[in-house]
Amino acid sequence: MSLLVSLIALVLLAAAAVAVGLGRRPPPSPEATVTAARRHAGLGSAAAVGCGLAAALAVGTTRLGDPSAGSLGVTALLVPIAFGVVHTLVLGAAELTWPRPEGPVRRARLVRRGLLDAAPRWLLRLAVGATGLVVLTVGVGAGLADPDGRSYTVAAGPIEATASPFPGLLYGRPAVLGLLVLAAAVVAALWVVANRPAVATEDARAESALRRASVHRVLRGATATALVVAGGLLAVGGNAAWSVASTTGSGTTAAGGVVAAVAGGTALLAGLLLTAVRAPAVPVDAPAVPAG
Numbered sequence: 001m002s003l004l005v006s007l008i009a010l011v012l013l014a015a016a017a018v019a020v021g022l023g024r025r026p027p028p029s030p031e032a033t034v035t036a037a038r039r040h041a042g043l044g045s046a047a048a049v050g051c052g053l054a055a056a057l058a059v060g061t062t063r064l065g066d067p068s069a070g071s072l073g074v075t076a077l078l079v080p081i082a083f084g085v086v087h088t089l090v091l092g093a094a095e096l097t098w099p100r101p102e103g104p105v106r107r108a109r110l111v112r113r114g115l116l117d118a119a120p121r122w123l124l125r126l127a128v129g130a131t132g133l134v135v136l137t138v139g140v141g142a143g144l145a146d147p148d149g150r151s152y153t154v155a156a157g158p159i160e161a162t163a164s165p166f167p168g169l170l171y172g173r174p175a176v177l178g179l180l181v182l183a184a185a186v187v188a189a190l191w192v193v194a195n196r197p198a199v200a201t202e203d204a205r206a207e208s209a210l211r212r213a214s215v216h217r218v219l220r221g222a223t224a225t226a227l228v229v230a231g232g233l234l235a236v237g238g239n240a241a242w243s244v245a246s247t248t249g250s251g252t253t254a255a256g257g258v259v260a261a262v263a264g265g266t267a268l269l270a271g272l273l274l275t276a277v278r279a280p281a282v283p284v285d286a287p288a289v290p291a292g
Contacts, residue, residue, distance in 0.1 A: 037098070038210070040097075041094070041214065043094070045091070045094075045217055048094070051090045052083040052086045054086075055085070055086035056086075060075060060076075060078075070149075070150045070170045073150070073165045073170075073171055074170070077171060077232065077233075078174060080229055081175070081178035081179065081181075084225030085181055085185050088182065088189050089189070091189055091217055095189065098197065115191060115194055118214075119190075123216065123219050123223065126274070127223040130223050130267070131179075131226055133230040133267060134233070138167065138172035141167030141169075141172055141233065142169045145168025149168035149171070150164055150165050150166060150168050150171060151164035151165070152240045152244060154241075154244040154245065154248050154253055156250055159249075163241075163243040166240040167233040167234075167236060167237045171233065182222055182225060185222075190218060193211060193214045193215055209280055212279070213280055216280060217279060220275065220279075221275070224272070224274045226271075228268055228271040231265065231267030231269070231270075233264065235264030235265055236264070237260050238263070239257065240257070241253050241254070241257030242257030242261065243257075245257055
């Protein structure tokens, strides 16, 4: 069931990303270089979604025959992580093949750029929050889980109840390792965006918007992945806590389980909704138009 939920969430995430790309189309730009750059960015974004979806489906289907304990839950975690890693790598590759300036005269502004200079602050804060939520969930889950790393037991007098799955180290370890790989891919992609040649245009705001849009796409996909993983772990842990509490009659555990399950569902939904947030656009009074 957990793998099915992950696949459904992945399909919804991909559908939202495609809807963003096919939704509000900006009018053509008067500058050919900006038009070519926007076209390249759109194709790269579509390729990233397609390749990410293919990688996630491959992970979800090739591990179905694994008979080991907890393998289905681990697979469910790796599905969105595979999507996020491949999605980010393809975006980085698209930035490496960004259209180069053409013609006898080439213009370039010498600007020193940091990895996060073009990052939307709200999205950067959300990415940090999602990362912290994963670390907190895995840390607390590892401390509360049984020695098998995938179940949770509560004893109230003579009554003892155990529920599984629970986000112990069996699930937390692959989640953290996968997100570390995703973080490395994000850093690499952001470095490529910061150092790629500027678009040859008379409007500096168009160039800045194109770069902000590229950073937005990278952070958007990675943050959505982290939110989905954190939300899944929290929801599973909350459900397990509520299950044992309903047997042992522990009101505190039940309340904690409900809070965790609701928080997990909210984080997962936020990850899906994040994919529908469009990239930054050029100011309306500029001669060039939206870059995202």
